[in-house]
Every structure is written in C-alpha cells, then in structure tokens.
Amino acid sequence: xxxxxxxxxxxxxxxxxxxxxxxxxxxxxxxxxxxxxxxxxxxxxxxxxxxxxxxxxxxxxxxxxxxxxxxxxxxxxxxxxxxxxxxxxxxxxxxxxxxxxxxxxxxxxxxxxxxxxxxxxxxxxxxxxxxxxxxxxxxxxxxxxxxxxxxxxxxxxxxxxxxxxxxxxxxxxxxxxxxxxxxxxxxxxxxxxxxxxxxxxxxxxxxxxxxxxxxxxxxxxxxxxxxxxxxxxxxxxxxxxxxxxxxxxxxxxxxxxxxxxxxxxxxxxxxxxxxxxxxxxxxxxxxxxxxxxxxxxxxxxxxxxxxxxxxxxxxxxxxxxxxxxxxxxxxxxxxxxxxxxxxxxxxxxxxxxxxxxxxxxxxxxxxxxxxxxxxxxxxxxxxxxxxxxxxxxxxxxxxxxxxxxxxxxxxxxxxxxxxxxx
Amino acid sequence: xxxxxxxxxxxxxxxxxxxxxxxxxxxxxxxxxxxxxxxxxxxxxxxxxxxxxxxxxxxxxxxxxxxxxxxxxxxxxxxxxxxxxxxxxxxxxxxxxxxxxxxxxxxxxxxxxxxxxxxxxxxxxxxxxxxxxxxxxxxxxxxxxxxxxxxxxxxxxxxxxxxxxxxxxxxxxxxxxxxxxxxxxxxxxxxxxxxxxxxxxxxxxxxxxxxxxxxxxxxxxxxxxxxxxxxxxxxxxxxxxxxxxxxxxxxxxxxxxxxxxxxxxxxxxxxxxxxxxxxxxxxxxxxxxxxxxxxxxxxxxxxxxxxxxxxxxxxxxxxxxxxxxxxxxxxxxxxxxxxxxxxxxxxxxxxxxxxxxxxxxxxxxxxxxxxxxxxxxxxxxxxxxxxxxxxxxxxxxxxxxxxxxxxxxxxxxxxxxxxxxx
Numbered sequence: 001x002x003x004x005x006x007x008x009x010x011x012x013x014x015x016x017x018x019x020x021x022x023x024x025x026x027x028x029x030x031x032x033x034x035x036x037x038x039x040x041x042x043x044x045x046x047x048x049x050x051x052x053x054x055x056x057x058x059x060x061x062x063x064x065x066x067x068x069x070x071x072x073x074x075x076x077x078x079x080x081x082x083x084x085x086x087x088x089x090x091x092x093x094x095x096x097x098x099x100x101x102x103x104x105x106x107x108x109x110x111x112x113x114x115x116x117x118x119x120x121x122x123x124x125x126x127x128x129x130x131x132x133x134x135x136x137x138x139x140x141x142x143x144x145x146x147x148x149x150x151x152x153x154x155x156x157x158x159x160x161x162x163x164x165x166x167x168x169x170x171x172x173x174x175x176x177x178x179x180x181x182x183x184x185x186x187x188x189x190x191x192x193x194x195x196x197x198x199x200x201x202x203x204x205x206x207x208x209x210x211x212x213x214x215x216x217x218x219x220x221x222x223x224x225x226x227x228x229x230x231x232x233x234x235x236x237x238x239x240x241x242x243x244x245x246x247x248x249x250x251x252x253x254x255x256x257x258x259x260x261x262x263x264x265x266x267x268x269x270x271x272x273x274x275x276x277x278x279x280x281x282x283x284x285x286x287x288x289x290x291x292x293x294x295x296x297x298x299x300x301x302x303x304x305x306x307x308x309x310x311x312x313x314x315x316x317x318x319x320x321x322x323x324x325x326x327x328x329x330x331x332x333x334x335x336x337x338x339x340x341x342x343x344x345x346x347x348x349x350x351x352x353x354x355x356x357x358x359x360x361x362x363x364x365x366x367x368x369x370x371x372x373x374x375x376x377x378x379x380x381x382x383x384x385x386x387x388x389x390x391x392x393x394x395x396x397x398x399x400x401x402x403x404x405x406x407x408x409x410x411x412x413x414x415x416x417x418x419x420x421x422x
Numbered sequence: 423x424x425x426x427x428x429x430x431x432x433x434x435x436x437x438x439x440x441x442x443x444x445x446x447x448x449x450x451x452x453x454x455x456x457x458x459x460x461x462x463x464x465x466x467x468x469x470x471x472x473x474x475x476x477x478x479x480x481x482x483x484x485x486x487x488x489x490x491x492x493x494x495x496x497x498x499x500x501x502x503x504x505x506x507x508x509x510x511x512x513x514x515x516x517x518x519x520x521x522x523x524x525x526x527x528x529x530x531x532x533x534x535x536x537x538x539x540x541x542x543x544x545x546x547x548x549x550x551x552x553x554x555x556x557x558x559x560x561x562x563x564x565x566x567x568x569x570x571x572x573x574x575x576x577x578x579x580x581x582x583x584x585x586x587x588x589x590x591x592x593x594x595x596x597x598x599x600x601x602x603x604x605x606x607x608x609x610x611x612x613x614x615x616x617x618x619x620x621x622x623x624x625x626x627x628x629x630x631x632x633x634x635x636x637x638x639x640x641x642x643x644x645x646x647x648x649x650x651x652x653x654x655x656x657x658x659x660x661x662x663x664x665x666x667x668x669x670x671x672x673x674x675x676x677x678x679x680x681x682x683x684x685x686x687x688x689x690x691x692x693x694x695x696x697x698x699x700x701x702x703x704x705x706x707x708x709x710x711x712x713x714x715x716x717x718x719x720x721x722x723x724x725x726x727x728x729x730x731x732x733x734x735x736x737x738x739x740x741x742x743x744x745x746x747x748x749x750x751x752x753x754x755x756x757x758x759x760x761x762x763x764x765x766x767x768x769x770x771x772x773x774x775x776x777x778x779x780x781x782x783x784x785x786x787x788x789x790x791x792x793x794x795x796x797x798x799x800x801x802x803x804x805x806x807x808x809x810x811x812x813x814x815x816x817x818x819x820x821x822x823x824x825x826x827x828x829x830x831x832x833x834x835x836x837x838x839x840x841x842x843x844x
Contacts, residue, residue, distance in 0.1 A: 013458055014646060016635050018440065022463070024438030036435055038464040038474070041444070048460070176467075181786050195494075202690030213438050222438060277727075283718075284709025287727040291705025292816075294781070302733035305709040308696075308723035311767050315724060315737065359716070368823075393712075 001172060002061040005039040006052060008067040008077055009151060013043035017407060021066045021156050028160060033177040033226075034347055036063060044068065057084070057141040062171070066121045067151030069111035069134040077148060078137070082121035085141050086193050089119040094126035095135040098256040100134045131155050138162065145171070151344035179228045180236040183213075183257030184221040184244045187406055197247045205240050207233075218259060218401040250415040258406045261289040267412040268349070275408070276347035277303035278316055278337035279370060280328060280354040283332035285401045302345035306337070317341030329366050331353050331383035334374030338383075342376040350376040351404045359397040371400040375407045423594060425451050426482040426813055428474060429570050430489040431573060435465035442579050444775040450582060454598040455648075457482060457589055466490065471502035472636045479564040486586060489573030491534035491556040499570060500559070504543035509565050511541040512713070516548035517557040524555045537558040549585040553577050558585065567593070571649070590712040600652045604659040605679030606643040606666045609828055616641045619669045625663050629655075639821040640681060672837040674806035682827045683711040689834040690771070696771035697830070698757035699725035700738055702750060702776040703793060707823045724767035728759070738762030751776050753805035761797030761803055771796040773826045797829045 005026060007019045016135035022039040029036050037060060042048040046056040049068065056063045068077030071409055082089050096118035100200045103110040120126060120137045127136035128146070136159050147164045186194055198221055202210045209224040210351045222242045226232040241255040253263045268275055277286050277300075287303035290296050304315050309328055312318040318336040326332050342350035355371030369388040374381060384407065388399055410416045427448060451458050459482060464470040471490065478485045488773040490499030504511050525532040542548060542559045549558035549569070556572040558581050562587040568585045571578045608616055617634055620643055625630045625810035631646040645662045649655040653695045663677040675685045690697055699708050699722075709725035712718050728735050731750055734740040740758040748754050756774045764772035777793030784790035796803060806829065810821055832838045 011633060013448065013451075015445035015453045016633055018442050018445040019461075020440055023434070023437035023440040026435065028437075036437075037561070038440075038462060038470070040434055040460060040462050042460040050462070064641065149716055187790055211433060211438060213433065274730075276623060276733075279706075279709075283713025284706035285693060285723055285726065287701075287706025287729075288710045291727075291729060294815075296705075297729060302736070302737060303725075303727035303728035303729075305699075305706065305713075305725035305727065307709075307713060307725075308767070311698075311724035314768065315726070315766055317771075335667045345730070347737065 001034050001061045001168070002033050002037050002059075003062040003064065004056045005040040006039050006053050006056060006063060006065045007039065007151070008044065008049055008065065010043040010074070012041050015110055020126055021153055022149065024094035024153070024157065025064050025066075025160060028066070028165060029062075029168070031179050031181065032165060033179050041405045044074045044076060044079045046083070048074045049077060050083045053081060053141060053146065056144075057144040060144050062168065063144055064160070065146060065148045066156055067080065069136065069148065069150045070119065071111065071117055071133070073096045075116075078120055081124070081137075081139065081141075081146065085121055085123070085139060087122040090122050091118055091136075092120040092124070092126050092137075094128065095120055095137070098128045098135040099105060099124070099133050099268050107314055110260040114288070127159060129155055129156050129159060132164070135185045136164070138379060160304060177226055178233045178397070179224070179238055180230075180233045182225070182241050182255070184223070184241050184248075184349065185215075185257055186219050186221065186248055186251045186254050186258055187217065187253055187260060187264075187402060188251045189219065189248070191219050194248070194251075198244050199249075201240055201243050204243065205236055207234065208240055210240075215259065216395065217402045218253065219255065250410060250413070253409070256391045260402050260409070262293045264295060264405050264409050264412070265290065265293045265299050267370075267409065269295070271348075271412070273299065273348040274301045274345075275299055276301055276341040276345035276350040278312075278350065278352035278374070279305045280307060280312070280323045280337070280352075282353045282397050282404070283307060285397055286351070286404060289405075298411075301347050302341065304344070311332055312337060312340075316344065321327060327366070329356055329372055331372050331374075331385055333371040333378075334383040335381045336374075338374030338376035348378060349408060350374075353400050353404050354394075355400055357400065358391065358393045368422040369396055371396075371403065373400075373404045374409055375411060377411060423456050423483045424451065424459050424481075425456050425486065426459050426478045427461040428478060428485060428487045429461065430466065430471055430487065432465040432496070434463050434489070435807060441614055443573065443575055446579065447486050447488075448576070450587060451486070451590070453601050453603060454587060454590060454666065455594060455771045466496045466498060468498040468502045468505070471499060472505045475563060475568070475842070477504060479566040479568075482566050484590065485566055485568045486582070487568060487570045488578055489540065489556065491572045492571065493533065493539055495557070499540075500542055501733050503546070503559075503561065503563075503568065503570060507543055507545070507561060507767040511543040512544050513540055514542040514546070514548050514557075514559075516550065517542055517559070517803065518547070519554050520550045529542040530602065538650035542707065547566040551580060551581060552584070555579050560585070560589070560794075560798055569593075572763040582609060599648055600655045601651060602647045602655050602659055604645045604647070604663050604677070606645070606663050606670075606677050606680055607637075607675040607679055607685075607823060608641050608643065608670055608673045609675055610673045611670070613641050616643065616670070616673075620666050623662055623665050626665065627658055630658065630662055632662075637681065638817065639824045640675065642679065656844075663839075668743070672832060672835070675831070682824050682831070684715045684836070684842075686827050686831050687715045687718060687721050689831065691717070693770075693834070695721065695770040696723045696767075697721055698723055698763040699771040700763035700772065700774035701725055702729060702734070702759070702774075703779045704775045704819050704823045704826070705729060707775070707819055708775065708826060711823060711827070723769050724763065726763050726766070734759060735761075738766065749782065749788070750838075751778055751792055751794055753796075753807055756794040756796030756805040757798075757803045758796075760798035760805075769832060770800060772796075773830050775822050775826050777818075777822055782814045792820055793818075795829055795834060797824045799833060
C-alpha cells in the first residue's frame, strides 16, 4: 500500500512556516508498513489543491492531506476535494456537532464563519476533532482513500492516531508486516566515519536497513527492521544495535536512542550523585539541555551562567589573578569555575565551559571555536582545551556543551582513566 | 516565472529528518519575485527522481532540487537527471577540480567514491561548491531550468545565494517586481486576537498582504509588499507596520521583527544597564535566549539556574524560612531570587522565574502551568503569578521565559507604572 502526503497552505508554500507535519505522518505510516512514496505541498488556491488531489488519486492508494480546514476564506480544502470528486458540499450533522460542542464546552459564542467548517463533500465520512474546531473527513477519489486533517500539529497528531492509523491497519489486507525502529546515539565521530564503520551491518542481518541522522553534534544510527513476527524483529534489531556498539565502543551514548543530557542524567541517578555546572560561552545551554530531561531535579542542582568575568569571581570564586594573568578562556579558569560551581552548590560533580563561540572575540592563539572544559569530581579536577572549525556561533555552542557533558559521561563510564584526574 | 522545489532522499521521505531547505528556498525565491507553485519530496530511487523531474519540467519554468549529490551509492540525483534529459554522465573537469581542491586544502586523501561526485550529466553547467565536496549543476529539461544543489543546509544556502538567485534575476525578462517583507513581532495576545486586529490593514494599503506566523509564544505579523519602485514599497510597508503598532500598542515588541530577548537587550544597552537572572523552572532557557543575541555580553552578566532549593539558598541567598513556609513557587520566593541575583552579580536589573512546568509537580492550588515572576529594579521589586493552560512542559517553559522578559521590557518601556513597584 503506497501513500502520498499533501500539505496545503500559502504559509508553507512560500516558506513562512516549515512543514513538520509531513515528516511526522511519514514516520508513523512507514512504521505501520505503509510505504510513503513522497510528499507534496501546494498553496491555498482551490484549483491547485483540486489538481493535486486528482494527480495523487492516480499515484497512491492512500493520501493524508493537512491544512485548509479552518473557518476563514483561505481554507478551501473541502471545496477542492468536492470538486475533485465531482460532488457538492453539504452541512454534515456530525461535523456541525463537533464544531458546536467545541464552543459550548468553552462557553463561547460560535461565529458564523465556524459553521463553514461543518460543510463537507457529499459522501465524505466526518472524522471528529476532539481538540479543536476543525473536523476532518475521509473520502475516496478513484481508488485512493484520502484522509483530510487540520494543519495545526497538535490537532493533526491526535486525529492521525485516532482515525487514520486504525483505518489503515484495517485496510492492510496482506499479512501485516511488522516494522520497528531502533536508534543508537553516538558522539565524537563525524557522520562519514560512523557511516563507514556501520554501513555493512545492513548485510549481516536479514531485513535490516541502516540510516544515519545528524542530530548535531550527535550522529544517530537508525536501524529499521521488518518481518512477520514482532519478537523476531525486535531480537534482530537488538542484535544489530549490539553490533553497532561493538564497532563504535565509547562513542556510543545509548542503544535506545537517548541523547547526551539524558544519558548523563541516567548515569548520575544510578550513582545518586548531583551535578552543578558553570557556563560562560554556552550561556545556559547545558542547563537547558539537562532540565529538558524528565526527572532532572533528581540530579541537576545548579548552573552558574557567569557570562561576565566579574560574575565568575563573585559567584564562583574564580581568582581575579587567574583572569588577569591567563584570561577567561584558559584551562586554569575552567578548573576554578568547575571547582567553584561544585563548592557553592555542594554538588558531587561539576563541569565548566569557557570559550569563544564567535562570531567575534577570536585571537591568533585563541581563535573562534576554542573552548576550555573543566571537570570537578570527588577525586580532583581536570581541564581540556579544544578548537572546533565550524565558524558558527550556534554550532560552536552546541558542540561545546556536548563536549563538556561527554567528558563527564566518559568519566562516569570509566572511559577516562582516573589517574589522569587531579 | 513559476518555480517548483524538489527535495530528494529517503531520510526526508520517511520522516527521519524534516525538510527545512524547501521553506528557506521558497522564501528567497518569493522575495525575488519568483512565484513558488509548490514543493515535492521523493526518496532515493532513481526512477522516482527521474519521473518527478519529468513531471516538474512540464509544470514549471524553474526548479531547485536539493539532495542526492553525495559520494555514496544512495546519491543518485545526477544519474536521474541524465536519464530525464536522455543523456549520459561524463567526468566534468570543473566538478573534479571542486572535489579535488576541497581535499587538497584540508590535506586529506580523496576517496575514490568522491570521484563519482564529479560525474555530471552531459550538457550540464557545474555550480562550484565553495564549502563542501559536492558540486551542484544546472541544466534544462523541456522548458524548465533545473538547479541541483546539495542537501546539507549550510552548503545549499551558500550555493543558492551564489549561483541560483543571480541566475534567476537574469532570467526575469519582464520588468522586475520589487518584493519586500516587514515583520512586526508581538507578544501577549493569542493568534486569533492579533488576526482580528490587523487583518483589514491589508485593504488599507495597496499591494499589501498580511500573514501571521506563530513563533511561540510570540505572534509575528508579516507584511508582504510588492510594487515597481523599491522606495515606494519600503515606504508603504513602514506605514503598514506603523498601523499595526497603533492597533496593538504595548503588545508590539518590534516593528523590524526582533524577538523578545533581542528587544530587551537593546533596551538595556540603550540605558547602559546590566541584567542578572535567577531561573528555576525555566532551567537556563532565559540565559540561553539572552546569550543568543549578538553583543549580549554588553548587558547580560549572570544567570543563577538554581534548580534545587538548596542552591536558591546557597547561591542567591533566598531565606530557608520562605521556602519552608511558602514553598519554592511563590511570589515571595520570586522576589528573593530576583533580589539575590541582582545582588550577587551586582547588576542593575534582575528577573526571576519559579514555577511548575510539568509534566509532574502540580497541586490543586499550584497546578502545572503556574509561574511566579520576580522583577528587581533600581526602584524596588515586584512579583506576579500566572497560570497557563498549555499542559506541555516545553511550551510552559517558553511562555514562562517570555513573560519574565516581557515584565522587564514593559518596565523599561514605561508600560508598567513605577508606583506599583516596591
């Protein structure tokens, strides 16, 4: 069963907003065994949508269409679908109930424009929207089953789960293929090197496809498995993930797709240890990443984002003489920042970053991309200096943050030799 | 002149990565007066790419294709283009020079696979890639001019600017229409309310289109102007931006599209004032947003991300009794955090956040979505409590951060009455 996705709307067509719905829907469909042939986007014009629906009806067995179901004059998807099917619009009682109930539940008056949302093509089946005013609908053009959903991602997701995926499962007349995905997250090798090391794993397992995804600065190895038996597919993927781990060793963050901050958090929780952070160039990014992890209050206690040198002295107790003699971007400063953060927050571990993310501030001996990282542990402290060639402030900050967390991860996992600390 | 965009690659087709290139290219083309009809995505299969190129050649005068120019066996765009044009591949000397030079400059050995990147369709014009190994190329199928670019966004952007946009400007045989865009950023009203207030401005100005874009939690009013004379279009847009400002008053952050943190930074720089932050629930997000602003070291000095209560006491000097009696999420705690951050960092202003972003931690009287915000100024301190209904950790944190920054913005702009402070 082959599917095509269509996103409608001038804001997407002209690039004012990025279409994230199609990727979300594609992944859900592929996991259910529906092959996605491709995606299409057109604007708000009725004729354009109508022609595109007609084209898709000749290419695909299934189509998911998003957008254009709102109350305004720009929302023309229902009209276009009716034209493509050669029928008229009619007031659908289920759809009207959906719209009316939404306003009643909120005690709000219903605008006349919203009544338009209950006009569906004749013969369409209403797909109620539990979280918004726009009901969706399903209909068949030629031999293609079309599902029309609202463009608001939150509403689209609920309706995809509730209406589209179950309907597709029913339509899979052939024995349902099981599809599973497993992700191995890695850090420290470039994409090309990871690719070289893992590409041939594809040939060593049956029905396995290996893909790479850059989640900068991490590289995620995506293992796609398929087969008839779920247990079998799962076992196959676990063995493939193990093979990836064997090849990549300490570069592997997690064989279940967890990202750096979550991996560090899990390691700390396992030791019942706490972490403090001192950030200069990363400007709060490390704290943000750590507190994005559910349950982070169990290990993360404090980050001192000491952007000004004066704050490094006042809050973290960095020695003014260190800053005067060596500068803010120096291993000794990173050490004092890490020690200071650990002390003021009474934490078990601390990491510190101080560097030059750019675009300005680089010098001949400390170019943009230079970072000094400090790690303070129960056993002592250590610092490292790295220089990255990205020349981009955002990329630099992201790799500085990852590198600092990775020093702690490798220490906690025993990859950093204890003797070298202190 | 009508354009269609094509993104190729299985990772995009299956939803493993989101296609951000098409939105970027669409906006650039539209601004240059090239109407984008729509976007298409297909996978890596040569036949699929070939068929799609043939279809596009019948629809559009211009096409920009991204992806599939790498060194691996999955990269089949050049072959597909040659087949669509009915020619063979040949080793292009310019392309070979591009690839070879990239490796030479880095002192790296060139892999044999990379030689494949210099195989272009016969008759194609090489588009050198100054920032990567994959050269692009241009060729004409039927009456459509195709530009093939790498899929890596950083490389695509450089090559679009250097090769595609100048070529399109030359091809615009009709009098070139000037297109300009102006963005008014707002915060504090929902999208529907902003829409109601500004929608009819479209009718009051010639050749103006008004669009809304949610940059959560901000709403950006996008004014698209067109005409024959650049000065005229610019003046028209300035008048329209002024009209938006009149309607929305203190909800307007900037009539030149600046986002919250940048607006606050500019206000602080104008006063030569410094800012410290104390963050609990926002977990470093405010610091991250402030340090994303170029030149932030001119106003931002410190954020104490005091996630643990103990850190609030130790670092910011919050009274343990306040926490014991009233809890961490309380106006009095927010006040003490803001005062503490201002004092320890010796800053002119400080803002503080303490709240419950979720998913857990809510209670009957302090549900998920509750935030207390503190503002410490030269004149005294004040706190506010808000409850947001989003029920989503990420959205809650973003609106908490924006609300804290907005309290300071409104104070600095004189919208918050001084008498109520202290």
